[in-house]
Amino acid sequence: MEFNEKVVLITGASSGIGAATAIYLSKLSAKLALVGRKETNLRRIALYCEKAKGVKPLAITADVTDDGDAERIIRETVEHFGKLDVLVNNAGVIGMGGIKNSNMETYDKVMTTNMRSVYHLTMLAVPHLTESKGCIVNISSIASTKPSTMALAYNISKAAVDHFTKCVALELAADGIRVNSVNPGFVKSNLLRDIGLSDDQLELFVKNVVGNMPLKKPVEGDEVAALIAFLASDKAKSITGSHYVIDGGSLLR
Numbered sequence: 001m002e003f004n005e006k007v008v009l010i011t012g013a014s015s016g017i018g019a020a021t022a023i024y025l026s027k028l029s030a031k032l033a034l035v036g037r038k039e040t041n042l043r044r045i046a047l048y049c050e051k052a053k054g055v056k057p058l059a060i061t062a063d064v065t066d067d068g069d070a071e072r073i074i075r076e077t078v079e080h081f082g083k084l085d086v087l088v089n090n091a092g093v094i095g096m097g098g099i100k101n102s103n104m105e106t107y108d109k110v111m112t113t114n115m116r117s118v119y120h121l122t123m124l125a126v127p128h129l130t131e132s133k134g135c136i137v138n139i140s141s142i143a144s145t146k147p148s149t150m151a152l153a154y155n156i157s158k159a160a161v162d163h164f165t166k167c168v169a170l171e172l173a174a175d176g177i178r179v180n181s182v183n184p185g186f187v188k189s190n191l192l193r194d195i196g197l198s199d200d201q202l203e204l205f206v207k208n209v210v211g212n213m214p215l216k217k218p219v220e221g222d223e224v225a226a227l228i229a230f231l232a233s234d235k236a237k238s239i240t241g242s243h244y245v246i247d248g249g250s251l252l253r
């Protein structure tokens with residue numbers, strides 16, 4: 001896969017799947033714009049990427065839910081590199097609880113981060129992607145189609161991302177822009193760190209989740225990165241409006 005001269009913007013690149021994707025694409029010589037809120041983490045990943053092929057990423061410390069920051073993310077990327085070829089909408093948060101034990105604060109935070117920011121960044125990126133005949137990869141989840149009682153707001157935010165992916169793929173096909181999603185199952189990352197479990201509870205939770213996966217192992221971040229890279233590459237030039245599941249067989253149950 002060739003990413004020489006391709007400008008790739010990745011949100012949530014300071015941790016987990018986004019960081020793994022940045023590192024993966026840096027080895028393919030992509031020009032990277034990396035977004036996250038935690039500046040130290042973001043700069044660490046950017047330095048790691050630079051060491052791969054000597055291409056210095058643009059690190060943008062920003063909150064994707066802030067409208068001004070969203071505009072700055074797109075503006076700084078295009079000012080710095082002169083164009084945008086690929087948008088990876090990866091930044092996301094989880095909030096726990098079902099309809100009986102969650103609250104509107106959780107709903108607003110999860111929907112604003114996981115869906116509204118994707119809508120806004122995509123809207124802002126479209127003029128530039130039209131020029132480059134570029135593409136978008138949205139990071140959804142198997143939670144978009146698998147009902148559960150644990151994280152209602154998260155599940156419906158990802159269902160929205162899936163439908164957004166299809167609608168926008170249809171709308172933008174005439175402009176030569178492809179739009180797809182990657183829907184992972186459980187991947188070890190910092191996503192579950194904020195949900196208030198102790199380390200022991202978290203370990204037990206992870207053990208149960210992995211135990212229920214038919215392949216009995218978590219998906220690795222760089223496996224997800226490879227799928228994102230494939231969908232963003234010219235090898236996927238006929239693929240648009242699709243959801244690519246990578247879940248160790250979790251949806252089989």
Ligand SMILES: NC(=O)c1ccc[n+]([C@@H]2O[C@H](COP(=O)([O-])OP(=O)(O)OC[C@H]3O[C@@H](n4cnc5c(N)ncnc54)[C@H](OP(=O)(O)O)[C@@H]3O)[C@@H](O)[C@H]2O)c1
Pocket residue numbers: 011012013014015016017018035036037038039041062063064065090091092093113139140141142183184185186187188189190191192
């Ligand atoms: N891990 C899984 O099992 C799994 C499964 C399916 C789907 N996913 C999806 O994969 C994506 C990445 O999650 P992950 O597992 O890699 O989690 P993670 O390690 O917690 O990483 C989340 C990333 O999103 C960024 N982020 C969150 N809110 C943000 C905001 N308002 N503005 C800017 N950046 C923000 C974080 O940046 P800072 O830390 O710098 O704030 C971090 O870089 C999410 O969309 C998630 O829903 C994960």
